[in-house]
Amino acid sequence: MTQETAIATAEEVAAFRERVLRKLTYSVGKDPENASDYDWFHAVALATRDSTIDRWMDCTREAYTGGQKRVYYLSLEFLIGRLLVDSLSNLGLFEVAREALAGLDVDIDRIRLLEPDAALGNGGLGRLAACFMESMATLGVVSHGYGIRYDHGLFRQAIVDGWQHEQTETWLDFGNPWEFERSEVKYLIGFGGSVTATTNEKGEVQHFWHWAEGVRAIAYDTPIVGWRGAGVNTLRLWRARPEADFHLARFNAGDHIGAAAEEARAESISRVLYPADSTEAGQELRLRQEYFFVAASLQDLLRRHIKQRGSLDSLPEYTAIQLNDTHPAIAVAELMRLLVDVHSYEWQHAWRLTTATLSYTNHTLLPEALETWPVGLMERLLPRHMQIIYLINAYHLDQLRERGVHDAELLRSVSLIEEDHGRRVRMGNLAFLGSHSTNGVSGLHTQLMRKTVFTDLHSLYPQRINSKTNGITFRRWLYQANPQLTQLLVEHVGEEVLDEPETRLRELEPFAEQAAFRQRFAEQRLANKRHLANVIHERLGISVDPTALFDVHVKRIHEYKRQLLNLLHTVALYQAIRSDPGGNWVPRVKIFAGKAAASYHQAKLIIKLTNDIANTINADPTVRGLLKVVFLPNYNVSLAEDIIPAADLSEQISTAGLEASGTSNMKFALNGALTIGTLDGANVEMSEQIGLEHMFIFGLTAAQVNARKQANEYNAEAIIAASPRLSEVLSAIRGGAFSSGDPGRYVGLVDGISWHDTFMVCADFEAYWQAQLDVEECWRDPARWWRSSVLNTARTGWFSSDRTIREYAREIWKVI
Secondary structure, eight states, X not given: OOSOSOOOOHHHHHHHHHHHHHHIIIIIOOOGGGOOHHHHHHHHHHHHHHHHHHHHHHHHHHHHHHOOOEEEEEOSOOOOBOOHHHHHHHHXXXXXXXXXXXXXXXXXXXXXXXXOOBXXXXXXXXXXXXXXXXXXXXXXXXXEEEEEOOSSOSOEEEEETTEEEEEOOOTTTTOOTTOEEEEEEEEEEEESOEEEEEEOTTSOEEEEEEOSEEEEEEEEEEEEEOGGGOOEEEEEEEEEEESSOOOHHHHHTTOXXXXXXXXXXXXXXXXXXXXOOSSHHHHHHHHHHHHHHHHHHHHHHHHHHHHHHSSGGGHHHXXXXXXXXXXXXXXXXXXXXXXXXXXXXXXXXXXXXXXXXEEEEOOOOOGGGSOEEEHHHHHHHOHHHHHHHHHHHHHHHHHHHHTTOOOHHHHHHHSSEEOBTBOEEEHHHHHHHTOSOEEESSHHHHHHHHHTTTHHHHHHSTTSEEEOOOOBOHIXXXXXXXXXXXXXXXXXXXXXGGTOHHHHGGGGGGGGGOHHHHHHHHHHHHHHHHHHHHHHHHHHOOOOOTTSEEEEEESOOOGGGTHHHHHHHHHHHHHHHHHOTTSOOOOEEEEEEOOOOTTOHHHHHHHHHHHHHHHHHHTOGGGTTTEEEEEESSOOHHHHHHHGGGOSEEEEOOOTTOOOOOSHHHHHHHTTOEEXXXXXXXXXXXXXXHOGGGSEEOSOOHHHHXXXXXXXXXXXXXXXXXXXXXXXXXXXXXXXXXXXXXXXTTHHHHHHHHHTOTTOHHHHHHHHHHHHHHHHHHHTOHHHHHHHHHHHHHTOXXXXXXXXXXHIIIIIIOOO
């Protein structure tokens, strides 16, 4: 399998081989005879990184001399995965590297697997940020990504006796060959303390924040390479270090722990992603993280702007700052603080600069994900920012009253301070008010933003909200993840499909009518399924049949994503096969993967149920060859690259109205998997692009879900009573059929959906069962299945992140 179609020349191969050998000798400090696979990996990575440097420097110089507007993308997550194959492929060097290493008796496919996934994210939010960074480099949008250099990321998921166990992620144990530590680029970030005010000679009040604690932010830069090396942008991540040097006197006096306490407290900021926030200390650490990276990033970009422009008056003209979700929302208050307190701007001028520079992407309609912080915590940790938030709120509400808005409930709803359940700062409202643009990430999500979480703000600022449907980079999720399919596309559509997939993929449509092409399409899928079957056997010791239907549900474990609905179908199917083992059943492998938040008990219980069901089904000879269930632990980008090209059926079954967009749905469709899903998130646009006849759409719509909740008429018990199939499934789970050692384990889980069913699992069960029967009917007709599969790939071009970035660039950032 190849990652590109270009043929490597002998000169290119020899030059790359020489660069690798030099890196092995002079950077790794090994000779070829004694080098381990890890040594070879580092040498190849460093040689590849060198290939980006000249272009990276060129792009940096062009940005300074050309005067282009810069985009700064602030995100708490960047799920960039492995970079070796990504960088080589985008530079057009993968085959060069393969041949060069083969001449040294080194297998590139072996050493590339040694690269750990960068533990810089959790799910779709971080993967979207990574896709956007690559697309901005490809399109020549001058940009910096800003985030945190986590020592240990989220966690490494292990499954022990069916339960999720969180283990320390150690991705930096062997160093990171892609990054450059910029020890000279450091900023002091303050926390706590007090604020004083004085009046200057002009009669103006000036505020001074006397912080009680300082933490240094140290920059680490990673070059992000665009397709064909067209552009190289910078991902700058911050590591936290203490302000003061090591307390040697205290250490020598015997206070060994106290001497290191300040260092430990500072470094905890960049230790892990999303520390548990169930305690006050956990909440404080999360807020410290968010402010830390925002403050360092804003100081850095303002320094760069002043160096180039001399004044911040032109900040919106040359700078666009995108807030990726509410995590960086404190940027509104911090930018105001820097402009007013540090750079002496008058308040209204500073506010105009702030709102013209910032824009905000909302990624969720779940209330718990729209962050709020206790006012007391904010006053203690960021006292000046709390003052500024009060001032912004007063200014905002006074303006509304001047416009004739006097409805107390409306003013309470759009306030930055929530009063109902203890006083809390609404970070979503702050991001909305402090930005000139607030965008949703799919058409449906944007409509629901206007009707739900921001309905009152939308009524007052009707031009603020806009839609930018998410996208994915085809370079990662097709060219690299599925080189066999890529080669097939190039053969039939031409090399141009690699550069213009948004339009050229459509040229694949006529081949969907050709039996020979459909056969080749099916053959490449089978090869990918064999590879995944090997991965499953190596990791779990479970053998699966590659010719069976691979039914895949991989994503973060959450009740609204409804892995539980899939499990209920799995049990129903199992019971049906056991009742009629000689029936005309479609052999099926159910594949699950995903992490649950460490403190999310219900999601962790769903993982345990998945493994309990898998153990029961896989051990039952009655269904052997007809049904297998597997849960692959520690889902990450690299595992996704193994799973997605092998999927036949893509499960996108969230409760309608709760999934903002989703991007795994696009990745699966791009690789030809057929979608079974609700009309939620980007599934709606996918149905418009691909055609409902090539998907399996079922269940309540967002409007129907909302109507049932508003009417308070939903009765899950009645639905269960009317469905013998569902009743039998729930009785089996509740009665301990899958938990013989602990028969009461799932009583609470079943009772929860029987009495409350917040996420409409029971309501959609029968529709889901019928949709799965439609899947089986289609699978039995290979011509129909593979025609739809080809058309899924052909009609997914619109979901390129290049298209998404062009929309941001033209309509929000104004850079093209």
